[in-house]
Amino acid sequence: MSDVESSGRRGPYAKTVQTRRTILDAALEVFAQSGYRSGSLRNVAERVGMSEAGLLHHFPSKSALLAAVLEHRDDHSTEMFNFFESTGRERLTNLVGLAAYNATIPGVVELFTNLAAESTAADHPAHEYFKDRYHRTTALVTDSLEDLQSRGELLPGVDPKSAAQRAIALWDGLQIQWLLDRDSLDMAEQLKAYFDSLMTEPL
Amino acid sequence: MSDVESSGRRGPYAKTVQTRRTILDAALEVFAQSGYRSGSLRNVAERVGMSEAGLLHHFPSKSALLAAVLEHRDDHSTEMFNFFESTGRERLTNLVGLAAYNATIPGVVELFTNLAAESTAADHPAHEYFKDRYHRTTALVTDSLEDLQSRGELLPGVDPKSAAQRAIALWDGLQIQWLLDRDSLDMAEQLKAYFDSLMTEPL
Structure with missing residues (x-):
């Protein structure tokens, strides 16, 4: 004081x-x-x-507290996994690392999963936050895939933006299955398998 | 009477x-x-x-009514898209058709998305229903991919079960992004793109 x-x-x-x-x-x-x-x-x-x-x-x-918690949590993830100062390949590797880290904090994963679903209602207090968050995370992954593409490391026919939307969607859905049954799958491994399926060389 | x-x-x-x-x-x-x-x-x-x-x-x-609605809805989908009496390739095509049909009933998609998220809590009345539903749908897609594999139509290195879990996860996540912003993506097209990425010939 x-x-x-x-x-x-x-x-x-x-x-x-x-x-x-x-x-x-x-x-x-x-x-x-x-x-x-x-x-x-x-x-x-x-x-x-x-x-x-x-x-x-x-x-x-x-709801204001919730919105602030979500942003606080995003800041924390960004700090931990440094999504910005690296190549596309490194950024995707960091995302897989974040998926592995999330498996150690199921309560947070549950919070995000429930809020993402609830926020689809147009009048939900976190509606704009989640809409914006999906745009941001999609842009982040698109950018990483474009970097790979420019290095000739993306398979022919892969559209970076569309593949990025699938990556984010996949992650959300993996969280639901994992929360329902922790032994059913490994979120990080599944996300990596998806990224690998887009690339000439695995992560 | x-x-x-x-x-x-x-x-x-x-x-x-x-x-x-x-x-x-x-x-x-x-x-x-x-x-x-x-x-x-x-x-x-x-x-x-x-x-x-x-x-x-x-x-x-x-909650009992909800559970019954969910089962009723599943029966309706199964009738409409006939997932059983066909080849793996036809079944996957039917699933893509179901994703396209779902885009005409956003309220039902919203219902499923919210309940799937909520049901991850072990004490939720639909917890066992959703756990079982994921096992069933994963088995359905696994079986379809195995049929493709037996016909030499699956790319080498694709594990049917793991790819099936990703397909279901992808679908769930696409629904969230689509509910938040209907113009952001085409659920059926995205699901098809994923299946195509596993196969020697597109659907």
Whole structure:
């Protein structure tokens, strides 16, 4: 507290950022553990030692909190797997790595799977977020496949954008099957098999 | 009514079957139109000119009604596309046809997408239904790919079961992207592109 108070105008802002981050980490844990429907704002507030009213000061609604958790989670994935500073081949390898990592956090996978499905309703609070997210992730994979293509490493006849949409779709569907039955398949291995089927040399 | 009454013991049973079918058709329409969350038992009951208590006599809960709607829907698809009496190649062509047909009934696709995601929770009333459904559909596609393989029409290195799991996963994920943005992709075309990528000759 004293740090914050002594640092003038930037202090309270920095504290707000830190508080939001603490809340988002707690919310992710709560939603991942209890599911997004059962996970309550009160649980999240309790976990960070705050009142529900205090929490609502930072996030005006459960859906606003959810949206922020999703973006927070995306930032985390991006940091961990560095999708930008590498070749297309490296980026796809990183995506397969992310699929393997996701298998260690089933609650988060469950959260995303349920929200993606729910958000297909036009009036859902995360509708625009997911629409935008699919465009972004498709662009990321398209770009990676185009890089492979420019190096002559993509099989003839493969259209990068269409293959990218299939890759993202495949990943979503693998998550459903895996959540229903963890022993049914290996998400990362299946995603890799798909990418390999597009390329002259496997990942 | 008189037919039913005059036909003795089979009569009331036949009437029950017919009533259940009428309810299921109405429930599918209600859930497809209003979504499965907002669609209420009362809406369904009203549509078939029945009280809610009368409806509950046939289906003890909303989740039981949902499960029955899902099975009813599967039966309908199976009848329409005849997945059994044909070669593997014909069966896969029929699946692509089903994907094209689904694009005409977005409410049903939304219902399935949401329920599949929700049902990943072990305590969801449709959990076992979906687990079993994935096993069945995977087996159906595996069998079709094995038939192609036995005719030398599958590319070397393609494992039928693993490719079948990817096909089903792809389909689920395509539905999500399509529901979020109908112009983003053609589900049938994308599914066909995937099957074609496994085969020596396109479908």
